[in-house]
Amino acid sequence: MKQQVTNRPPFGIELRFERTEIDLMCVEELEKAEALPATPGPINIESFIGQHLCRDYGYEDLPDGVLGVTAFEPNGAIKFVGVSSKLDDDSPSAEHRIRSTWAHEAGHCILHPSLFMREPASRAQLLWEQASDNVTSDRRFLCREQDFKVQGANCGYDGRWWEWQANRCIGGFLLPKILVLKALETILRPSRVTQTPELQEENRSQAESLLSQVFNVSMAVSKIRLAEFFPQRAAAQLTF
Ligand SMILES: [Zn+2]
Known part of the structure; x- marks a missing residue:
């Protein structure tokens, strides 16, 4: 991982991970949690989050359009991980969307604590405290539908790179x-x-x-x- 100062909102810094680095981090976390099956099969991503990343997790009544949330403590610990209860609509695709959302939020958990562990007086702190619709001043990612579409070769570095990185973890966690x-x-x-x-x-x-x-x-x-x-x-x- 490389970190560089950009002075751009909302963080004032940019974290860069190699694609293979993100894959490796996902597998290492699954292994640590003994959540990597020996043979091909579905990763139990929800229980992996609850048992390994954050005990406080669950389905939440989130605002319209928000699919998932990850909240951090000032020391970088994960405070809460949630998926919108509206996703559970009994449609055949609901389970897939829910699993992808958990994996995306798990990505924020393993990649992004340092973004919120800032000196109170720093410029970066001031930037994210101005808040946006995606990164709020109470140290939360609010992940919307469009955030899940940040893909592509530019790695999101012309926009919401943190969402691109979390999206990489969908494959990283669910398809090792x-x-x-x-x-x-x-x-x-x-x-x-x-x-x-x-x-x-x-x-x-x-x-x-x-x-x-x-x-x-x-x-x-x-x-x-x-x-x-x-x-x-x-x-x-x-x-x-
Ligand atoms: Zn996100």
């Missing part, structure tokens, strides 16, 4: 690379040259459906994660 590769064992083929696993394009949609079922995530989450490991091209080779 080691388990994804195990789940895809019967679909992947070793490259003739390098012997690294390859995904043939004609098998991509089968792989996306398999990951969605095995890990209990939406097709959208499954597609994004698979494309990270196997970028779309004639025969996609495993990357990083």
Whole structure:
């Protein structure tokens, strides 16, 4: 992780993580909590949060449009993690959205405590105390629908990079690379040259459906994660 001063609101500093660094942090936290299954299967993200990150967690009646919240103490400890009770609407996709939201909030928990552990007199403190619709003066992230769409190659550094980073943790927590590769064992083929696993394009949609079922995530989450490991091209080779 690298930190640099920007003087831009709401934090006045910027934290930068490598993509692989975020994946590693997620897996390490799951391992510490003994929440990483030995074989491919759904990560119990909600109990991981309650048992490992913050005892005070649950479904909350959050304002319209707010899907999740993570609140911090002045010392960086996690004060509360919540998911909107409105997400639990009995629709087939509700469980996937809830799981993604928990994973996103867990991302804020592991990556962002330092943003709120500031000297009271510092410029950075003054910046976030001005509050916004996303980062409030009482040390909370209020994560809205549009925050979950911060994706892309620029890593969000032209905007809400902290939301981009939390979104990276959806794949990091719910689709750990080691388990994804195990789940895809019967679909992947070793490259003739390098012997690294390859995904043939004609098998991509089968792989996306398999990951969605095995890990209990939406097709959208499954597609994004698979494309990270196997970028779309004639025969996609495993990357990083
Ligand atoms: Zn967020």
